[in-house]
Each structure stands twice: as C-alpha cells, then as structure tokens.
Amino acid sequence: MKSYLKLTILILIVTFTSCQDVVDIEVQTAPSRLVIEASLDWEKGTLGNEQTIKLSTSKPYFDTTKNLGVIGASVKVTNDSNGDEFIFTDQNNGNYITTEFVPIINQSYTLEVIYNEENYTATETLMSVVDNVELSQSREDGSDDEALEIKTSFNDPEAEENFYLLKFNERGDLFSTFINVKDEFINGNEVSIIYEKEDDKDSNTFVFEPGDVVDVEVLGISEAYYDFIGILIAQSEGVGLFGTTPVSLKGNCVNLTNPDNYANGYFRLTEVVKKTYTFK
CATH class of the missing domain: 2.60.40 (Immunoglobulin-like)
Structure with a gap:
C-alpha cells in the first residue's frame, strides 16, 4: 500500500493594536520597471490556443493612482524546436492576446518583449x-x-x-x-x-x-x-519577528539591451487541472 x-x-492572522499617533515614514523608492505577467496555462481538456500576456509598469507602494497597462509593445513566443512564432496582439489595455498558440508538453519556448526600444527575453519549458x-x-x-x-x-x-x-x-x-x-x-x-x-x-x-x-x-x-x-x-506572508527583510525578487525575464533595467514578473508555461468543490 x-x-x-x-x-x-x-490562514493565521495576528492583529496588533497601536496608538493613534500619525508617523511619517520615508520609504525607499525605485525606478519604474516593466512588469511581465506571462503565464501560459494549458487547461486539460482544452486546445490551449487562447493565451494572454499582461504588461504594466511598477509604481511606488503608496501610489494610489490606477496602474495602467503598457501599450505599444511587441510580444511574441517562439517554439525553440521548430521556430514557430506566436504573435500576441496589443489590445490597447495592457493585454496581449493570441488565439493560435500550440502547447506541447516538455517543449521549450522563448518569450520576446520589445518595449521602449529595449529587448526583454525569457525561456521556459511547458511542464505536464x-x-x-x-x-x-x-x-x-x-x-x-x-x-x-x-x-x-x-x-x-x-x-x-x-x-x-x-x-x-x-x-x-x-x-x-x-x-x-x-x-x-x-x-x-x-x-x-x-x-x-x-x-x-x-x-x-x-x-x-x-x-x-x-x-x-x-x-x-x-x-x-x-x-x-x-x-x-514566503514574502507575501510578511516578515516575522525573526524573519529576514524581503529583497527584490527577480524573475526569468532578462533585458538584453540594458541588463540593469530588468523586468519584474515571470514567463511560465504549465499544464493545469481546474476543479470546483461545493461543501456539503
């Protein structure tokens, strides 16, 4: 057996009480970066041809303005074995969409994003x-x-x-x-x-x-x-009493034009099972 x-x-949440004094805290700022949300998920039982990649830019933590999507970029994904290219069309709202993607298990793909004359790229394998x-x-x-x-x-x-x-x-x-x-x-x-x-x-x-x-x-x-x-x-769960301070987390998207101006986010390819459960 x-x-x-x-x-x-x-889900454990600890609540602390504090006084009502207002404290002004100076926080560090960082340059705005391209954020690439490139999660190509192939749901079992579907063709997997419809995929979306989202582009935006980062902003200061306390900035309450709406985070507008990036438009005008060039986005494509290439099958590294046969060279097939899948162009993601700009929807003018930060979303880039294709209806022609061909998912293949254990196949390597390369993402290319060109934005502001800088070339970002990442390579990943579609996992079952x-x-x-x-x-x-x-x-x-x-x-x-x-x-x-x-x-x-x-x-x-x-x-x-x-x-x-x-x-x-x-x-x-x-x-x-x-x-x-x-x-x-x-x-x-x-x-x-x-x-x-x-x-x-x-x-x-x-x-x-x-x-x-x-x-x-x-x-x-x-x-x-x-x-x-x-x-x-781990970082999303917050820093505990003896925890280390979170550091900037880099994904797999590399800026070939200007390496110091790396993008946030990640290019992933996965097969996924989706289910729904109703408690009795």
Whole structure:
C-alpha cells in the first residue's frame, strides 16, 4: 500500500493594536520597471490556443493612482524546436492576446518583449501535470477537528521529478492561497493536501461552511518556477519577528539591451487541472 503525505495550510492572522499617533515614514523608492505577467496555462481538456500576456509598469507602494497597462509593445513566443512564432496582439489595455498558440508538453519556448526600444527575453519549458486530481472534504485532518477542510489528492508519477503549484480560492474572497509542492520525499506516492481556514473578522476570513464554493487549480511547474514562487509566497506572508527583510525578487525575464533595467514578473508555461468543490 502506498503512503501519502498530508500538508495542512492554515490562514493565521495576528492583529496588533497601536496608538493613534500619525508617523511619517520615508520609504525607499525605485525606478519604474516593466512588469511581465506571462503565464501560459494549458487547461486539460482544452486546445490551449487562447493565451494572454499582461504588461504594466511598477509604481511606488503608496501610489494610489490606477496602474495602467503598457501599450505599444511587441510580444511574441517562439517554439525553440521548430521556430514557430506566436504573435500576441496589443489590445490597447495592457493585454496581449493570441488565439493560435500550440502547447506541447516538455517543449521549450522563448518569450520576446520589445518595449521602449529595449529587448526583454525569457525561456521556459511547458511542464505536464497529473490527471487524477480528486477533491473531498473532512473535519479530521486539519488543526481544528470541528472545522471543514478541503482535501486535494493525486498520485505522483514515480518515473520523474515533479513540482506542483496549487491555488485555492473561495468564491467571494479577494485573495487566493498558493502552495508549492515538490515530490522529493513523496515520489510515486499518493499526495493529499489539506486546506483549512480559521475565523478572523478583522480580515473578513471565516471557516468553511456548507454551501461554500472553492475553485482549485493544480499546476505542473518547472523547478526554477518552484523556487521563484516559493520565495514569493514566503514574502507575501510578511516578515516575522525573526524573519529576514524581503529583497527584490527577480524573475526569468532578462533585458538584453540594458541588463540593469530588468523586468519584474515571470514567463511560465504549465499544464493545469481546474476543479470546483461545493461543501456539503
């Protein structure tokens, strides 16, 4: 009988009270950078031909102006084996769209973005994902034996090294929860990942109740993206009492024209399973 791994993810938010004094804090500023959101996700059961890449520019943290998308850029993705080029058409709102992309598992692709006469590029491989994802509910495996939790289960392939990204989003929640998993210690076994929430009125977070609907995505990702998203998840959780100060996180998009003016964001290609679960 194969063993399985249980990972419990809790949303824990600590609230601190403070005085009402107003404190002016000078924060560091950085030059505006191109932000490339190039996530080409091939959902199982679809052609995967419709893909969108989003371009924008970074802005100061406390800047409340609307973050306008970048227009006028040139965006294409090339199949590194046969040279097929997929042109992403400018929609004049920061979105660049193609309806002709051809996804091929384990194929390497190169992204090219030309903006303000500077050439940005990145190379990534389209990774596969398992096709036996099952969702269920329980109250027994999380930290609170009275709270509902959702369990995502699948069998990890034994013959290969695999990296996964799981995304959980309850309908109505503003933010999603992400979990990155590698099969270093679970290779070839059944994997069971538990997602549970706790009540916190300050953050408008509540335990799951019957009738709640959760969208779940399981993505197959590269090792490089696993490392990148792991750091991003850790930074998004904030700096603890003994944590290190977050540093600028660079993706895989390189500026060939001016290396110091690198872009933020990441070019990834993944196969993804999407499922929805309604609590009973």
